Amino acid sequence: MTDATPDLAQIAERLAAVTKARASAPRIKEGVLTLVLDVGGLSEDQRAVMEAAVRAEMRDVPAITQVRVAMTAEKKTLQIIAVGSGKGGVGKSTLSANLAIALHRLGHRVGLVDADIYGPSQPRLMGSEGEKPTAEGKQMIPIVSPSGVPMLSMGHLVDPGQAIAWRGPMAGNALGQLLDARWVDVDTLIVDLPPGTGDVQLSMMSKHKPAGAIIISTPQDLALMDATRAVSLFEQVDVPLIGLVENMAGYVCPHCGEVSDPFGQGGAEAAAAHMGMPFLGRIPLAIGIRTASDAGLPPAGGGASEAAPFLAIAGKLLEWLDARK
Structure with missing residues (x-):
């Protein structure tokens, strides 16, 4: 991928793997990647580990200069x-x-x-x-x-x-x-x-x-x-x-x-x-x-x-x- 045309599908696939499908569809604007993590049921330590994994996974993507992570713990209805x-x-x-x-x-x-x-x-x-x-x-x-x-x-x-x-x-x-x-x-x-x-x-x-x-x-x-x-x-x-x-x-x-x-x-x-x-x-x-x-x-x-x-x-x-x- 290039700086100008980041491959969102590939990025989403990589994020899904490191978050066990807890990440929303990522958005990139002017080099800033934004995504929401569903952290319902996770401890504070587990949430921190997941956020760190997201940031580490995106370090080698030239098109991304900043990663913004929001977390939601909305209770899932079984x-x-x-x-x-x-x-x-x-x-x-x-x-x-x-x-x-x-x-x-x-x-x-x-x-x-x-x-x-x-x-x-x-x-x-x-x-x-x-x-x-x-x-x-x-x-x-x-x-x-x-x-x-x-x-x-x-x-x-x-x-x-x-x-x-x-x-x-x-x-x-x-x-x-x-x-x-x-x-x-x-x-x-x-x-x-x-x-x-x-x-x-x-x-x-x-x-x-x-x-x-x-x-x-x-x-x-x-x-x-x-x-x-x-x-x-x-x-x-x-x-x-x-x-x-x-x-x-x-x-x-x-x-x-x-x-x-x-x-x-x-x-x-x-x-x-x-x-x-x-x-x-x-x-x-x-x-x-x-x-x-x-x-x-x-x-x-x-x-x-x-x-x-x-x-x-x-x-x-x-x-x-x-x-x-």
Whole structure:
């Protein structure tokens, strides 16, 4: 580049690299480069290091005689996607974990919160059991799971197997701390809600209203009755329903290959049509999903066929998010 014609595209690329995409589009006028840095979530020392890196990166550009850096710490609004069910045991936590990993694989900046305060299972599912989050000021710093997804769970704060005997307000406050953590590189937060329609769900939605909700159910009538209650809860608080997922939808015998439907077939899809909401897909009752989840290796992170339904559901969620924009 020359003094008279600085290459702004190249300069922007270099600045994005040293600031991890926190720099605004640079402007140059009469040799003075001006840019704004988003320093939300950074300490004073981290801000100083970033500003110094910007100035050092621009030293060899002849067209620039001065660098002016403005900093903004505007709080970023996370879009929360709640994963709910009307009852326990239908695979809500497995869907949440695999959905977060699938979104991460598809290039989305995603985090995961285990909001099941009384029965947290995400540390085991995500392979982060035994890890403890740190804190800076009054904010917790999320743990980065082996899959690369930042996450927090009540299971990271108590010993495995320890009972959490808290009343509703205490549980709500604990969930608020998880949601208000320092989610620096996250745009979308997958929140694994506890089963049912109780205090924790209401506490979250009063302060951290989700952008949308995904409901999961097994195909049988009893589970669908409870899923309908979860749908009703989100409708009452004006949270958009992204769609319904059917779990345990068919079992392939590993010995003879015959497909059976111990929990029925197509119930969730029919219920979605009846309620006028999208059907997002089916997840089979597969031994591979169970064994991988128990081992802390959610199948959405691998190349096996078990990853396919989760990637498909993640793709539909991304379509919904794009349409919402």
